[in-house]
Amino acid sequence: MRINLLGAPVDCLTMEQAEERVAELVRSGGPRRIITLNPEFLYRAVREDHTLMELVDRADLVTADGEGIVWGGRVAGTPFPERVTGIDLMLRLVKRAAAEGWRVFLLGAAPGVAEEAAENMVKRFPGLQVVGTQHGYFKPHEEAGIVETIKQRAPQLLFVALGAPAQEKWIDRHIESIGDVVAIGVGGSFDVISGRVARAPLWMQKLKIEWLGRLISEPSRWRRMLVLPKFALLVLRTYRLGYKN
Incomplete structure (x- = not known):
């Protein structure tokens, strides 16, 4: 089932159900897009860049990534069972x-x-076939070669860590050329999995304040965090006060 939140179709799934949905997409073949939707992305899609909403509309799976999206669902009267974050979904898929x-x-x-x-x-997962890696600091003229390399390696799962919304735009531009692959943007997940950046402690995750942990460890994110109260106000205006976006 999909829930409409501020005009965005978001799948109402548990983490386990999301994993099974991705498995279905892998088995069915074809170019497939997954977006793990957070408040910042959705706010920008509604207020600043409507092409982002088009990316969401084209996605084969859209998960509620972030407590803000889960909270928004509750306010809208269509609650999500849990948040399905990019890094947690990635680890389950790996x-x-x-x-x-x-x-x-x-x-x-x-x-x-x-x-x-x-x-x-x-x-961590013996038997895993990683058929290639490529850093994200490439020039525009190098993209065609990177796409061709990915196509030749023929992955079934492509994890793209270029930061939102750049990663979703990159996937949208190139996935048809790559072909049979399920592509998902995962933000800073590589940094955490590599051990270069520590994830917020489990107690913060359970208290649903992982965003605070990220802000403490990366103070430069404070400007991005300013969108959270704007997103909350947009949700309240839409679903409690009846304003149109």
């Missing part, structure tokens, strides 16, 4: 890939990070 024999490609982050993340994942 584990599934090792068991199912799916091929994986990592694209993005700083030079060396994707390789370190791949090494750690292979250690």
Whole structure:
């Protein structure tokens, strides 16, 4: 079932159900897009860049990434069962890939990070087939070659860590050329999996304040955090006060 939140179709799924949905997409073949939707992305899609909403509309799976989206669903009267974050979904999919024999490609982050993340994942999930890695610091004229490399390696899962919404735009531009692959933007997940950046402690995750942990560890994110109260106000105006977007 899909829920309409501020005009965006978001799948109402648990983490386990999202994993199974991705497995179905892998088995069905074809170019497939997954968006893990957070408040910042959705706010920009509604208020600043309507092309982002088009990306959401074209996605085969849209998850409620972030407590803000889950809260928005409750306010709208259509609650989500839980949040389905990019990094947690990625780790479940990598584990599934090792068991199912799916091929994986990592694209993005700083030079060396994707390789370190791949090494750690292979250690954690023996049998995982990482068929390639590519850092995200490439020039526009290099994109065609990168796309061709990914196509030749024929991954079934493509994780793109270029930051939102750049990663979703990159996927949308190139996925048809790559072909049979399920592509998902995962933000800073490679940094965490590589060990270069520490994720917020589990107690923060359980208290649903992981965003605060990220702000403490990365103070430069404060400007991005300013969108959260704007998003909350937009949700309240729309669903409690009856204003149109």
